[in-house]
Each structure stands twice: as C-alpha cells, then as structure tokens.
Amino acid sequence: MPGPHRIKNYGRHGRGDYRPAINSEKRIDAAESMISLKGLKKTYPNGFTAIDNLNLDIQDGSFTVLVGPSGCGKTTFLRMIAGCEECTEGEIFIRGRNITKKAPGDRGVAMVFQNYALYPHMTVEKNISFGLKNYGYGREEIRAILRDVLELVGLLDYAKSKPSSLSGGQRQRVALARAISKSPEVFLMDEPLSNLDARLRVQMRGELIRIHQKIGSTTIYITHDQVEAMTMGDCIAVMNEGAIMQCGSPDEVYNNPANIFTARFIGDPGMNIVAWRDGVSLGFRSSKALLQRPSQFAGLTLNAAVRTREHLGEVYRYTLATARGEEIEIRNDYLLETGRHLAIYIRGENLYAFGADSGRIPTAGLVDDAEI
Amino acid sequence: MSDGTLSPKKILMGALTAAVFAALLAAFIFPMFFMLSTSFKTLREANITPPSLIPSEFHPENYAAAWRRMNFPHYLLNSVFITVCTIAGQLLVCVPCAYAFAKKQFRFKNILFALVLFDLVVPAQAVFLSYYLIESRLGWIDTYRGLVVPFAYSAYTIFFLTQGFKTVPDEILDAARMDGSSEIQIIALIMAPIAKPVIIAATLFTFAYKWNDYFWTSILTTSEAVRTIPMAIQNLMPTDHTIREWHIIMSGNVMLFAPMFVIYILAGKYIKESFTYRGGR
Numbered sequence: 001m002p003g004p005h006r007i008k009n010y011g012r013h014g015r016g017d018y019r020p021a022i023n024s025e026k027r028i029d030a031a032e033s034m035i036s037l038k039g040l041k042k043t044y045p046n047g048f049t050a051i052d053n054l055n056l057d058i059q060d061g062s063f064t065v066l067v068g069p070s071g072c073g074k075t076t077f078l079r080m081i082a083g084c085e086e087c088t089e090g091e092i093f094i095r096g097r098n099i100t101k102k103a104p105g106d107r108g109v110a111m112v113f114q115n116y117a118l119y120p121h122m123t124v125e126k127n128i129s130f131g132l133k134n135y136g137y138g139r140e141e142i143r144a145i146l147r148d149v150l151e152l153v154g155l156l157d158y159a160k161s162k163p164s165s166l167s168g169g170q171r172q173r174v175a176l177a178r179a180i181s182k183s184p185e186v187f188l189m190d191e192p193l194s195n196l197d198a199r200l201r202v203q204m205r206g207e208l209i210r211i212h213q214k215i216g217s218t219t220i221y222i223t224h225d226q227v228e229a230m231t232m233g234d235c236i237a238v239m240n241e242g243a244i245m246q247c248g249s250p251d252e253v254y255n256n257p258a259n260i261f262t263a264r265f266i267g268d269p270g271m272n273i274v275a276w277r278d279g280v281s282l283g284f285r286s287s288k289a290l291l292q293r294p295s296q297f298a299g300l301t302l303n304a305a306v307r308t309r310e311h312l313g314e315v316y317r318y319t320l321a322t323a324r325g326e327e328i329e330i331r332n333d334y335l336l337e338t339g340r341h342l343a344i345y346i347r348g349e350n351l352y353a354f355g356a357d358s359g360r361i362p363t364a365g366l367v368d369d370a371e372i
Numbered sequence: 373m374s375d376g377t378l379s380p381k382k383i384l385m386g387a388l389t390a391a392v393f394a395a396l397l398a399a400f401i402f403p404m405f406f407m408l409s410t411s412f413k414t415l416r417e418a419n420i421t422p423p424s425l426i427p428s429e430f431h432p433e434n435y436a437a438a439w440r441r442m443n444f445p446h447y448l449l450n451s452v453f454i455t456v457c458t459i460a461g462q463l464l465v466c467v468p469c470a471y472a473f474a475k476k477q478f479r480f481k482n483i484l485f486a487l488v489l490f491d492l493v494v495p496a497q498a499v500f501l502s503y504y505l506i507e508s509r510l511g512w513i514d515t516y517r518g519l520v521v522p523f524a525y526s527a528y529t530i531f532f533l534t535q536g537f538k539t540v541p542d543e544i545l546d547a548a549r550m551d552g553s554s555e556i557q558i559i560a561l562i563m564a565p566i567a568k569p570v571i572i573a574a575t576l577f578t579f580a581y582k583w584n585d586y587f588w589t590s591i592l593t594t595s596e597a598v599r600t601i602p603m604a605i606q607n608l609m610p611t612d613h614t615i616r617e618w619h620i621i622m623s624g625n626v627m628l629f630a631p632m633f634v635i636y637i638l639a640g641k642y643i644k645e646s647f648t649y650r651g652g653r
Binding site: 045079082083084103104105106109110111113114115117118119120121130131134135178182 | 477541543544546547548549550551552553557561562565566568
C-alpha cells in the first residue's frame with residue numbers, strides 16, 4: 001500500500017485516550033456503528049433550538065452526506081461532533097466511546113472547514129505539522145507524514161508556501177492534507193467545496209471520493225447541494241429544522257422518499273407535489289409526466305396552464321400552474337406556448353402519496369383514476 | 373472626476389479641501405516645528421517678541437546643557453524601564469482578557485465589557501485619589517511597581533485589542549482546538565501572530581502614553597528615584613521668578629519626543645494596518 005496507508009501506522013497521541021484509526025484487519029464488527037448520536041439537542045443561550053432530539057448511527061468507513069437547506073442546523077450538528085459546540089442534551093459515541101464531554105483535540109476527529117481555516121501566518125508545512133506537534137509526534141515521523149499527505153493532495157512543491165499565495169482549490173487541499181495527517185477515525189467536512197468555482201468543485205468532488213476510498217476513514221460531509229449529496233454519499237441524511245428527515249442510500253432517498261420534504265429537496269428538479277383530497281398529496285418526478293394520454297392509462301390526470309418556459313438546451317423547463325395555483329415543473333422537448341392549458345398524465349406506478357402529516361403512505365389502489 | 377472635465381464647482385471644492393488639509397497640517401506640524409526651532413536658539417532669541425521662526429544662529433550645545441541639568445541618563449533609564457515593564461504587563465494581562473471578550477462565552481461577559489467601556493470615559497483626575505490612597509497603604513508610593521502594576525490593566529488596550537481579535541475568524545481557532553491546542557497556545561501561537569498589527573499598534577499607544585505620562589508619575593512619586601523624563605523637564609523650569617530658559621526646555625522636550633518619533637517612523641505601517649485590519653484574510 002502506498003502513502004496514506006503508512007500514515008495510519010504512525011498513529012499515536014501524546015494525550016487523551018484517543019487512538020487513531022485502526023487498520024482494516026483490526027476493525028471490529030463491520031456492522032458496528034462508528035458514530036452513534038443519541039438524543040442530541042442544542043439550544044442557544046438566546047433560546048433558539050438548532051437541533052432537537054437527533055438520533056443517528058453512522059457506519060464504519062461510510063461516506064455520509066448530511067444535506068439540508070441553509071439554516072437547518074447541519075453545521076451546528078457537525079460542530080457538536082467536533083466538540084466546537086457543547087451539547088445541551090444527548091450523547092455522542094465514537095466506536096462505543098462516549099466523547100460528549102471531550103475536548104475537540106481528544107476526540108479522534110478532524111475537520112475540513114468551509115473557509116479552509118488555514119493558519120494564515122504559517123507555511124503549508126507548518127499548517128500541517130502544528131497539530132502533529134501538539135499530539136507529540138517526533139520530528140522524523142512528522143517529516144514522513146508531511147511527505148505522504150502532501151503527495152496525496154499533490155502539493156509537494158508548495159510545502160514552503162503561505163496560504164495567501166495559494167488558489168482556493170490549493171488551500172482546500174492543504175486543509176484536507178491537514179485533516180488527513182492526523183489519521184483521524186472520523187473526517188468532518190463542512191461544505192468544503194462551496195467556495196470553489198463550478199469546474200473546480202466537480203474536480204475536487206472526484207478527488208475527495210478518491211481520497212476517501214484510499215484512506216477508508218468514516219466521513220461526514222455537509223452540503224446544501226443535493227447534487228453533491230447524490231453523487232458523493234453512500235449514505236444521505238436529509239436534514240430540516242434541526243431534525244433528520246430521512247437517512248438512506250442515494251437511491252433510496254431519491255426513489256423512496258419518506259416524506260414531502262425529502263421528496264422536494266432531493267433530485268433536480270425536486271418532486272412535484274400537488275394536494276389531492278382528504279389532506280392527501282400526490283407527488284411525481286417531472287420526467288414521469290406525459291403530455292399525451294397513453295392507452296390503458298391508470299393514474300393521475302392533471303390540468304394545468306403553462307406559466308414560464310426556459311430553454312435548457314436539450315429540453316425546455318416549464319413551470320405550470322394547476323387550477324388551485326400550485327406550481328409544478330416539467331421538462332420536455334415539446335415547444336409549448338406560455339398560457340396554454342393542457343392536461344398531463346402520470347401513471348399510477350410513478351405516483352407517490354403523502355398523508356396529512358406529510359409522511360409517505362401507500363399508493364396501491366388509491367389513484368387508479370384521479371383528476372385534478 | 374469620471375468624465376475628465378473640471379467644472380468650476382469641482383475646482384472650488386478641490387481648493388477648499390486642500391485649504392482645510394493645509395490648515396490642519398499646519399496646526400499639527402507647527403508646534404513641533406517651533407519646539408525644534410526654539411531648541412537651537414539663544415536665550416535672548418527664545419524670548420523675543422515677535423518670535424523668530426528660524427534661529428539666526430544654531431546652538432546645538434543647548435542639548436548638552438539640557439542633558440546635564442536634567443540629569444538625563446537617570447530619568448532615561450527610569451523611563452525605559454517603567455515603559456517596558458508596563459508594556460510587558462499589559463501584554464500579559466490585556467491580550468488574554470481581550471481574547472476572552474472577543475472569542476469566549478462566559479457569564480457576566482456583557483456587564484464586564486460594559487465596565488471596561490465605562491472606564492474609557494472616566495477621567496484619571498476622577499480616580500487618582502483612590503489610586504494614591506491604595507498605593508500609600510501598600511507602601512508602593514515612589515516605587516517602580518507603583519508605576520507599573522496598576523497600569524498593566526488598560527481599558528483602552530483591552531478595547532482596542534478586543535475589536536481587532538473579533539475579526540479573526542472563529543473557524544481558525546476551532547481548527548487549532550481540533551489540532552489539540554490549549555487556550556494559552558491558541559492565544560500565543562494563533563491569535564497573537566495573526567493579529568500582530570493590532571497588538572503592535574496597541575503596544576505603541578501604551579508606549580506613547582507611558583513615555584509621556586506626567587500626571588500619574590507626579591502623583592505616585594515623591595522623589596527623583598523613580599521619576600521619568602517628563603518630570604525631569606519640570607526640573608528645567610525655574611522655581612523662582614527668574615526668566616524661563618525656553619531654549620533649554622525645548623531641547624529637553626525634543627529629547628523626550630525623539631524616541632517616539634523614531635519608533636513611529638519604524639512602526640507606522642502597523643498603526644495604519646491596525647485600523648483597516650480584517651483578521652488576516
């Protein structure tokens with residue numbers, strides 16, 4: 001095994017009872033939770049509750065993406081795991097070890113911050129070795145780790161540079177190298193790509209996944225971008241207003257959303273939701289909307305008027321308004337004039353139903369011939 | 373003047389601005405110039421009316437006379453020692469204090485900071501008697517510690533540093549915490565180097581304040597033993613009604629002022645930086 005695997009073997013800490021990541025053969029039961037959060041609650045002194053009774057188990061070696069709109073409490077949540085924010089209630093376990101009251105440096109976690117948070121007065125090399133020195137690594141060990149992690153992120157030539165002379169992407173790599181150097185049990189990443197331009201973001205996304213596969217440490221990654229969530233995570237936790245709405249594989253949260261929030265949030269575009277009857281709402285993906293009634297049709301017929309049209313290149317993106325004024329989005333390569341009234345058809349098997357509490361309910365036999 | 377033309381209104385405004393700046397410059401520069409000019413004059417020329425701007429003959433030996441009559445080396449040593457100790461004391465006390473105000477959450481923080489702010493507007497003349505009484509009970513009158521220890525706390529320095537420290541991003545401090553740093557390490561190895569311009573500027577203000585301080589030194593000392601240069605210049609003033617030797621007094625003033633001038637030239641960059649400081653971004 002090249003570089004990064006060696007890094008793990010250097011692991012030892014000067015203080016605290018934290019022991020760095022164990023090699024794969026030493027891993028305890030693979031099904032065991034790496035991180036276990038029990039009843040987490042965070043209330044700020046001003047009375048605002050950012051997180052309320054949050055329970056989550058994160059599997060060893062997984063890449064979990066926590067996704068949610070701005071202000072949903074995801075950064076607070078990550079900072080609580082990091083130890084930068086105190087828990088009002090609840091407990092945090094890493095590999096069965098209760099770390100709720102531990103100092104940030106003694107938890108075996110490393111974090112990559114949104115704004116990189118590099119030490120501006122230190123060179124790239126010093127930025128990385130600062131923490132290692134605190135943990136009591138020897139000079140030779142530090143040198144070897146430095147070489148390994150800088151090689152891993154492709155910045156060997158920049159060891160003596162100051163952060164201010166680096167580009168955004170390079171700074172983010174330094175931040176990543178700094179986190180990796182400590183061979184933590186858990187990586188925490190707080191929107192690490194949000195400050196990069198679109199092209200670099202896609203490139204770094206691939207690199208992060210590559211590095212994760214190489215190192216294999218459990219990673220919790222925060223983003224408000226559901227595309228990032230879908231492409232990067234092997235587990236997605238959708239968060240809203242301080243609570244986890246759904247947690248599952250990308251496939252599961254996309255194809256089998258547990259509630260309206262997840263359905264609307266995941267996917268590009270999100271799921272269309274229209275109110276039906278008795279408090280029940282129906283949802284469908286825009287790609288499943290048909291403009292012509294198929295033969296032997298069983299499902300939902302939706303009457304709507306075209307409100308706006310955008311040319312996306314391959315297809316048009318339309319927003320339509322139903323008779324009740326609900327807005328839906330469809331994509332199609334037909335040219336439709338704005339203001340035109342039409343009916344769209346969604347087959348029963350492509351419909352999702354949600355109850356009055358916005359939770360998912362079975363559709364079987366519910367909508368054989370519905371019309372709105 | 374984006375269109376490149378000069379309307380009469382713009383010319384007038386420009387001239388007015390220039391005139392105001394010239395007047396301000398003159399108001400600040402002239403006293404210094406006159407001090408320097410007088411320090412080279414003879415006794416006679418220093419006292420004539422109307423005063424001359426440029427001395428008709430240069431007498432640098434005035435400085436030797438001032439040096440001798442003030443017993444300058446003794447006061448210089450006192451000034452340097454007391455100023456350096458005060459600065460060291462302030463760095464030890466005010467830097468951690470400002471760090472706590474800027475970056476930590478603790479009980480009564482707002483009340484305590486309000487007290488510090490209140491102290492900014494309390495004139496020294498309102499509280500000097502308490503200082504004097506406390507120091508005399510402690511037996512600290514006429515001692516170095518009497519002139520240093522109470523001044524290790526400074527509301528102004530704490531306020532100034534707090535404002536500067538606030539602009540350093542919390543994420544960097546969190547990163548240091550996750551790197552296993554203690555709070556002391558964060559202050560010394562992360563906060564202080566990042567906020568260096570602010571700390572240097574605060575140090576310079578303390579230097580100027582302590583170096584020039586006449587008020588507190590005159591109250592808290594009774595003999596020559598620990599007195600500083602501003603008090604020595606007082607020695608150049610005649611005690612009876614004889615004529616004032618302005619040329620010698622001004623020489624002493626220049627000697628008091630010179631070190632500050634040199635330091636300002638050397639460190640002016642940091643003072644300017646500290647006022648536009650944005651947390652090392």
